[in-house]
Amino acid sequence: MIQWKHVANFAGLKRSYFHELFLRETGMTPKSYQHKLLMKRASQLLRESNLAVTAITDKLGYLTFDPFTQHFSAYYGVSPKQYRLNPKRLEKQAPSLPLIGKTKSPIGDLTC
Numbered sequence: 363m364i365q366w367k368h369v370a371n372f373a374g375l376k377r378s379y380f381h382e383l384f385l386r387e388t389g390m391t392p393k394s395y396q397h398k399l400l401m402k403r404a405s406q407l408l409r410e411s412n413l414a415v416t417a418i419t420d421k422l423g424y425l426t427f428d429p430f431t432q433h434f435s436a437y438y439g440v441s442p443k444q445y446r447l448n449p450k451r452l453e454k455q456a457p458s459l460p461l462i463g464k465t466k467s468p469i470g471d472l473t474c
Contacts, residue, residue: 366392401437404430408446415442 369392370380384392400422407418416427424430434442 364392364396366396397433398437401434404434404442405438405445405449408442409449415446418442 366380367377370377373380375383381392384390384395388395390398404418404422407413407421408415411418413421415431419427419430422430431441434445438445
């Protein structure tokens with residue numbers, strides 16, 4: 363997981379100011395943005411791989427299965443298993459991610 367305080371330090375900014383700029387540019391907190399990226403990656407792995415959900419849990423850095431399932435279910439409205447069975451129908455329900463780095467930012471290009 364990204365340590366946002368380290369990103370702020372690297373950019374030469376205080377953590378609170380970095381948070382304020384990030385929120386202004388993206389409409390999301392850094393933590394929320396990271397969570398959405400994680401859920402997008404989870405959905406991609408469920409759609410495009412044959413990895414077991416427990417393997418995806420490990421790959422994404424979760425220590426146990428339950429928090430991953432809770433986060434995924436809260437984000438997509440269905441369990442990872444249900445999502446894997448019918449991802450096309452459920453893709454439209456996922457919240458969209460704001461694009462970073464497409465506008466001029468006072469803290470530079472934040473694309474990952």
